[in-house]
Amino acid sequence: MLHRGTRRELTADAALAAGLTAATCFWGDVTFPYHDSHLATLLTSLPLTVPVVLRRKQPLIMLAVATVGGLLQCVVLEAPSPSLIAVPIITYSVARWVPGRDSRLALLAGFIGAIVGPYRWSHTADPWIATPNPHNVFYLLFLICAAMVLVPYQIGRRTRENDEAELERELAAEAQYEAQLAAQAERARSIEARTRNEIARELHDVVAHSLSVITVQAQGGKALAAKNPDAAAQVLDTIADTSREALVEMRRIVGVLREGPAEYRPQPTLCDIPAMTERAGERVHLEVTGTAPIVPPTLGLAAYRICQEAVTNFLKHAGDQATCWMRLDYEPDRIVIDVTDDGAGAAVVDDGAGNGLRGMSERAAAMGGTARAGPRPEGGFGVHAELPLAQADR
Structure with missing residues (x-):
């Protein structure tokens, strides 16, 4: 691709x-007093000097015109x-x-x-060049002319x-910069997608669990209202507390989404699991083995949400007469969560979303652990999760 040149460069050419x-075409006899015609000198010199104006825009045309003029000369x-002083400029330009x-x-011409x-000039009768040994003159002129071509x-x-x-380096640097921008954009999209998933899990866990507890408590309170008004009032208190906690959680999440001041509330931890199961009703039983370890907030929240989703799944699908057993084993190197029930199990009609079960697996995987959920062969439904403590420390 030819260099077309800017307006300033074309003006300079x-x-x-x-x-x-x-400087070269109108010297006359003052500088070179030989007997050639001034008109012939001018006509053969102009094709060498004038085409220099094309040295950037059309260098091959410049070379062709100059070659014809030089041979005529x-x-x-x-x-x-x-x-002939234009020859090095023409050669360099090409x-x-x-x-x-x-x-x-350019080399060929x-x-x-x-x-x-040099052959023509070494055999001339002009006194400025003529010599008894024209071969020496030819060799000298040939070397001078060849140098005027080869060096430029x-x-x-x-x-x-x-x-x-330099252009390749600039293009490589530009490509590297664009690759870095693309990688940054990809990381931003990944972080945004991960954040959306985390917010979706939080919303699902908070809303689904709270509404499930409220529904179960409301159904139980309706039955107790006529038989034991005091117990019914206690059920209403549980419903109010659960609703209030759900609203606080919702305000916190919405506040984060709006990037504004959110109402502060500590994230749930391992110590909040007993209260959560207690609010779920008498059909949920908790057994704890070992002492709750001191873990990072992320691990404590993951364990709490897995237990919460397992209870929510039980309240939604197991049936009104089913019972749930939750077992927490705090081992030296891991936390083991087992939640089983004797409800509908494989016979339950799924809601088609599966966000809660998928969220459990994602939370466990994020902590370096595993979570499995599904119907049990002996009936009912089971959730088993293991969260390593060593992974959380890292």
């Missing part, structure tokens, strides 16, 4: 061509013209702006001229190679 033309003139092997046309011109060509090619290498 026009000025260079005009300067070369003015070798035939017509008996001595070299000052306009080497600099023409890509690939096409730039070698230059070396043809380096042979034809090498400089032009080296300059082009340096520019291409």
Whole structure:
């Protein structure tokens, strides 16, 4: 691809061509008092100097016109013209702006001229050049002309190679920068998706569990209202407490989403599991083995939410007459959670979402543990989760 040049560069090339033309094509007998026609000198010099204006825009056309003018000059003139000073500029320009092997046309044209011109001038009768030994003159002029072609060509090619290498470095840096931007955008999307999933899990756990507890307590309170008003009032208190806690959790989550001040409430921990199961009703039984360890908040929240979702799943699907047993084993290296019931099990009609069970697995996996849930062979439903303590420490 040719370099078209900016307006400023094209103006500079026009000025260079005009300067070369003015300096070399109208010297007359003052500088070179040989007997060639001034008109012939002018007509053969102009094709060498004027096309320099095209050295960036159309360097091959410049080379073609200059080659014709140079060969004509070798035939017509008996001595070299000052306009030959344009040859190094032309050669450099072709080497600099023409890509690939096409730039070698400058070498071909230059070396043809380096042979034809010195041969013509070494056999001239002009007193400025004539010598008893024309071969020595030919060799000298050939070396001078060849150097005027070869040296500018090498400089032009080296300059082009340096520019291409710099361009490749810039393109590589730009590609690396774009890759970094893409990676940052991908990380941002991943973080955003993970945050949405976490918020969705929190909303599901809070809303589903609270509504399930409220529903179960309301159904029990309705039956107790006529038989034991005091017990019914206690059930209403449980419903009110559960609703209040759910509202606080909802305000906290919505406050985070709005990036505004959220009502502060500590995240649930292992110590909150007994109160959660107690609010779920008398059909949920808790057995704890060992002492609750001191764990990071993330692990405590994960264990609490897994137990909460297991109880919620029991309240929603097991049936009114089913019973739930929760067992917490605090072992030295892990927390084991087992939640079983004697409800409908495989016969339950799923709601089609499965967000709660999937959320349990995701929470456990995030802590380096596992969680499995499904109908039991002997009937009912079971949840088994293991959360390693060592993974949480890291």
